Amino acid sequence: MSTTALLQQLASLSTEARNAASLQLDRLNSLELVQLINQADQQVANSITPALPQIALAIDEIVKAFANGGRLIYLGAGTSGRLGILDAVECPPTYSVPDTQVMGLIAGGANAIYKAVEGAEDNPQLAEQDLQAIGFSARDILVGIAASGRTPYVLGGLAYARQQGAVTVAISCNASAPILEQADIAICAEVGPEVVTGSTRMKAGSAQKMILNMLSTGAMVRSGKVYQNLMVDLHASNQKLVARAIRIVMQATDCDQQTAEQALAQCQQSAKLAILHLLSGQPVATCQAQLAAQGGFVRLALEAML
Template identity: 50%
Template sequence: MELARLTTEQRNLQSMNMDQMSTEEILRLINDEDKKVAFAVEKVIPQVEMAIERISEVLSNGGRLFYIGAGTSGRLGVMDASECPPTFMTPPDMVQTVMAGGNNAVFESVEGAEDNEAQGATDLDVKGITEQDVVVGITASGRTPYPIGALKYARGLGAYTISLSCNENPLISSFADCPIEVVVGPEVLTGSTRMKAATAHKMILNMISTAVMVKNGKVYENLMVDVCANNHKLKERAKRNIMEITNVSYEKAEEILQQTNYQVKPAIVVIKTGVSVQEARVAIEKCNGYVRTAIEKLS
């Protein structure tokens, strides 16, 4: 009965006759419901902002960000964390996901793993978490034992805790310094939180990782200047970024990038200021990774 009262478990009145709908009707129904997600996310922007400010501070001081979840929630964390190194050249351990059932659960369901609260704490403990880190517990229902156990443990150590759920006043919020409750309403397919709930959480995780990296100097204008250019596509993107920012030719962008081992930041500084690659790297480091600040200091 407790579970049945959750918004995420209630029946959607718009889809009561879904089994009798045409394919187009089903698609339009799902699309109409998905349109509501962005508005639900908009309502929690103040809470997301609070989370981002703290995460940015923690990462800039050498701390780490952990996403904790089970099932779809954990997989969303894996998706976001795994994109940080190639997109922003972050160390692999800066943004991590701890998932109920371990890595195998990314690809197939590990039944019962989410119900073990103690295991959430144990799995987080293995990571050597300290008060210098941030932990984000992700659960659509807000009552999943695994991330709750992790948040309890993290909070006990003094780490900053954030919860991400899709119900009002869920249990997990009581263990979070920053609770984010994005209420998207009942799913088209009752209880299938891989749909609107997961979409809302993916949108918020996009906001978190992107805004945090912008605040930590990983972006110049709206371009990825810490991209890890280790394949043809990313090398070409790096060249285009250099050309956009400095107005040099394709050939010149390629020449400078070869000198910087395809690191975009020092390439920008070299072209903008005329200093050597080594001088550019030193300036960027002194400016905590902020390209714009490094250019201003050298100009």
């Protein structure tokens, strides 16, 4: 794309427009500056509200993909790619899923997480290569993330995913974004101009982070990874998470610490299994079988046993 064409494209994006409220930004003292940023940030959550039906549709599709042995793959460049990776890497410790079930791909590869890889986002073929490298298939679901909505890397990834017959989702902060037209489910959070013109790591990045939180959390809840509002499938991989597992069992069953610790020891440190064992009063093996029969949902297993 020529520079002239790119300039014309950028001029049409609301995220690239100048924010009238911050035209005197360089004159503000530190307190005034952060007050202005804070005021702008308060618009972010409201910008997502119109997209909630589309986010819910995407969650439903992710749940279906998981049930069929598929994966959730995030794909983006720069800040958008890093946010996808951030969301993905939190899923294994929080919900005890394999580290391949939710994955983040970024233009330029692992090095781009820490330092920009020049030109990587402009190459749509790189996305195809990255998806091929992880064996992307029709069972998976691809979420393309781009604040501008025009990133060639993301467009290339969406095109390849469609060719494989996979469900595609696009997240952008511009209503006219090309990626929204190239996906089965289009999620748009129009945050408007940034406090620093074009710095989409700010409001746009915050909106994307919120949406990704909804997608992964919603899919995990709908997949039986939560009981009430407790992360009962966490992987206790460090001291903090070991303590959290004990606390979760205590909160879910109203038992004391010693009882929770004993139940976890009997249940291979599975908070989910320990909770069901304590609440039902049934042997661990029985609880394990019932959990499997109910797709891992503690509430359904408990209802079936009482």
